[in-house]
Amino acid sequence: MISTNTITPLEIAALNAYDFAVGLGVMGLIQDLVKQGDEAKIGMSDRSLPDEVRAEAIRSGREANQQLAIVAAAQAAIGITA
Numbered sequence: 001m002i003s004t005n006t007i008t009p010l011e012i013a014a015l016n017a018y019d020f021a022v023g024l025g026v027m028g029l030i031q032d033l034v035k036q037g038d039e040a041k042i043g044m045s046d047r048s049l050p051d052e053v054r055a056e057a058i059r060s061g062r063e064a065n066q067q068l069a070i071v072a073a074a075q076a077a078i079g080i081t082a
Contacts, residue, residue, distance in 0.1 A: 033068050034068075040058070
């Protein structure tokens with residue numbers, strides 16, 4: 001970790017801006033994954049769809065859940081919890 005005693009206020013501001021931008025990116029990723037999971041849930045439960053389509057929806061939902069778990073673990077590792 002960088003000590004704020006050894007960097008200038010401008011460098012601190014730049015780090016804060018970077019953290020903000022990364023946070024926005026993570027939020028966008030989370031929104032996309034939630035949307036993917038919601039769409040997969042609809043596909044899984046629609047019995048009028050072919051079995052192959054429903055199977056792909058199951059895979060898509062599982063993938064979204066796994067990626068959300070990775071994001072949550074990474075956030076927890078840096079001290080961010082829900």
